Amino acid sequence: MASAERVTARQRAILTAVIESYIDSGEPVGSSRVVELLGRGSTGEGAAGFSAATVRNEMVDLAEAGLLEQPHTSAGRVPTARAFRMYVDGLSGGVNPRVDAGRLSVQSRQQIDLSFAGVAGTQALLQRTSHVLATLSSGVGVAIAAVADGDLLEHVHFSKLAARRVLAVVVTKSGLVRDRVLALDGIGDKDLSPRELETAANFLNENFRGWSVERVRTEVARMLERERSEYQVMLSSVQALWVKAVPETDLVARTVYVEGVANLVGNQMGSQEDRERLREVLMALEAKQRLVELLNAYIDARQESVRVVFDLAEQAPEMAGLVLIAAPARMAGESRGTVGVIGPKRMHYENTMNAVSYIANVFDRMLHPSE
Numbered sequence: 001m002a003s004a005e006r007v008t009a010r011q012r013a014i015l016t017a018v019i020e021s022y023i024d025s026g027e028p029v030g031s032s033r034v035v036e037l038l039g040r041g042s043t044g045e046g047a048a049g050f051s052a053a054t055v056r057n058e059m060v061d062l063a064e065a066g067l068l069e070q071p072h073t074s075a076g077r078v079p080t081a082r083a084f085r086m087y088v089d090g091l092s093g094g095v096n097p098r099v100d101a102g103r104l105s106v107q108s109r110q111q112i113d114l115s116f117a118g119v120a121g122t123q124a125l126l127q128r129t130s131h132v133l134a135t136l137s138s139g140v141g142v143a144i145a146a147v148a149d150g151d152l153l154e155h156v157h158f159s160k161l162a163a164r165r166v167l168a169v170v171v172t173k174s175g176l177v178r179d180r181v182l183a184l185d186g187i188g189d190k191d192l193s194p195r196e197l198e199t200a201a202n203f204l205n206e207n208f209r210g211w212s213v214e215r216v217r218t219e220v221a222r223m224l225e226r227e228r229s230e231y232q233v234m235l236s237s238v239q240a241l242w243v244k245a246v247p248e249t250d251l252v253a254r255t256v257y258v259e260g261v262a263n264l265v266g267n268q269m270g271s272q273e274d275r276e277r278l279r280e281v282l283m284a285l286e287a288k289q290r291l292v293e294l295l296n297a298y299i300d301a302r303q304e305s306v307r308v309v310f311d312l313a314e315q316a317p318e319m320a321g322l323v324l325i326a327a328p329a330r331m332a333g334e335s336r337g338t339v340g341v342i343g344p345k346r347m348h349y350e351n352t353m354n355a356v357s358y359i360a361n362v363f364d365r366m367l368h369p370s371e
Contacts, residue, residue, distance in 0.1 A: 007062075007065070007067075007086070010050075010054075010058060011058050011061065011062055012086075012090065013038060013050075014034055014038070014050075014055055014058050014059065014062065015062055015067060015068070015079070015083055015086070015087070016087060016090070017029075017033075017034045017037040017038055018034060018059070018062075018068065018077060018078075018079055018083075019079045019083060019084065019087045020037070021033055021034070021037060022078055022079055022346065023346055023347065023348060023349075026346060027076065028070070028071055028075075028076025028077055028078050029076050029077055029078070030075050030076040030077075031052050031055040031056040031059060032052055033076075034050070034055045034059070035050055035051070035052050035055055038050045038055075059077055062077075062083075063077060066080060066082055067079065067080055067082055067083040067086065068080065068083065081310055081345065084310065084323075084345055084349075085310055087349070088308045088349055088353075091349060091350055091353065092305070092306075092353070098350050099305075099306065099350060099353045099354060099357065100354065100357065101354060101357040101358040101360075101361055103354055104351075104354040104355060104357075104358045105351075108136060108351070108354075108355060108358075109358065111132075111136070112132055112136075112355070112358060112359060112362070115128060115131070115132045116128060116132075116362055122145055122336050122337070122363075123145055123177060125329075125362065125363060126143035126144070126145050126257055126329070126336075126337055126339070127143065127257045129141065129143040129257070129329075129339050129359055129362075130142060130143040130257035130258060130259040130260070130339075131259045131260075132359065133259075133260070133339065133340070133341050133355065133356065133359065134259040134260025134263060134341075135260070136351070136352070136355045137260075137263075137325075137341040137343060137347065137348075137351075137352045137355065138260075138263045138343070138347075139260060139263055139341040139342055139343025139344075139347060139352070140258060140259070140260045140263060140341065140342040140343065141257075141258070141259045141260050141339075141340075141341060142256070142257070142258055142291055142295070142326070142338075142339070142340050142341065142342060143256075143257040143329075143337060143338070143339045143340075144256050144257075144291065144292060144295055144337050144338045144339075145256075145336065145337040152172060152173040152210050152211060152212055152213075153170070153171075153172060153173070153204070153208055153209055153210065153211050153212075153213055153216060154171045154172055154173050154209065155169075155170075155171045155205055155209070156168070156169065156170050156171070156201050156204045156205060157169045157201050158197040158198070158200060158201045158241060159197070160192075160193075160194045160197055161181065163191055164183065164184040164191050165181060165182070165183060165184065166181070166182045166184060166192070166197060166241070167179060167180075167181055167182075168180050168181075168182050168241065168244070170213075172213065173210075180244075182241065182244045183244075184240075184244075192237060192241075196237060197241075200237050200238045200241050203238055204216070204238060217239075217243065220235065220238055220239045221239060223235055224236060224239055256291055256292060258291065263343075293315060293316070294312060294315055294316060294319070294324065295324075295326060295338045295340070297315050298315075298324060298326070299326045299327070299328060299338050299340070300328070303327070303328060305327065305357065306325060306326070306327040306353050306356045306357045306360070307325070307326060307327065308323060308324070308325050308349065308353065309323065309324040309325075309326075310323055310345070312324055312342075319342075321344065321345065322342055322343065322344060322345075323342070323343060323344070323345055323347065324340055324341070324342050325340055325341045325343075325349070325352050325353055325356050326338055326339065326340025326341070326356060327339060327340065327356050327357055327360040328360065329359075329360045329362075329363045330360070330361075330363060336363055339356060339359055339360055340356055341355075341356060
């Protein structure tokens with residue numbers, strides 16, 4: 001009997017054929033189909049070694065190893081989650097890895113390069129990235145702009161929108177612009193006037209331009225603790241506005257771009273039951289902080305390659321059955337965020353992984369076009 005850890009070369013070839021056929025068709029795969037696929041890619045002794053009887057026996061062993069399962073009473077088999085993991089490991093490892101940005105098709109590369117033509121700045125690149133990945137993968141394209149350690153404040157502006165509603169715009173030295181509508185509930189007993197908002201913004205700009213966004217919070221809190229005068233009233237407003245404008249979660253990931261949610265809901269690569277369940281994911285995707293938590297949990301900014309994560313349900317139960325393919329995006333060796341795709345287990349892994357890897361490298365190419 002085969003085990004998931006000890007699969008022969010022949011069993012691996014059969015498993016790969018089953019997975020790739022299932023990805024393409026969504027239908028259970030029978031031994032005759034496997035023989036046909038292996039015959040196309042084999043010659044001589046290799047092709048002759050894959051008889052229908054041999055394939056059937058090997059598929060039984062693979063099923064007993066927990067790598068294939070038989071839905072309903074069909075004679076065909078479908079891959080399990082464990083099989084998909086093994087398949088992905090095989091794509092990126094071994095003697096001839098199939099996952100590399102350079103292996104992306106010329107057509108896909110040209111499509112990506114054309115999509116990014118004329119786009120400048122980290123935020124614009126990330127926003128375009130979510131659209132491009134959604135288009136290429138038929139999944140959800142995700143791009144998150146990270147605040148680099150020590151990102152410095154350039155300018156802050158507060159504008160009154162309505163009673164107890166303020167628009168905050170925070171610009172950092174790296175070029176990131178974050179705008180947020182603030183609800184002033186909980187900031188004192190009275191609303192803040194335009195004059196008070198202007199005073200708060202001026203105080204931050206005059207005293208903290210060039211400071212890291214993390215230090216601003218700490219220093220304002222320290223000043224508030226120290227002062228015991230009218231000055232404290234103004235400092236209380238400054239502190240409350242800054243905390244709302246730049247929450248602690250934004251120190252990890254500031255801006256989230258998501259596109260292609262409709263791809264999951266209407267994706268023909270899933271059953272009607274899957275599509276109904278995927279609608280439940282909309283809430284999690286729209287609450288973008290959930291995506292921030294997922295990517296922070298699984299994608300290390302120091303990693304050098306694309307990563308595939310199958311266990312999303314451990315962090316977010318509503319993501320059960322979905323897969324994350326993501327990589328850190330860098331400029332001049334520094335992480336500028338994370339780019340990736342969220343989709344069903346039945347997706348074209350090789351193409352999607354290569355696209356994510358290629359796009360993750362776009363940032364350096366945009367910064368150093370002559371290199």
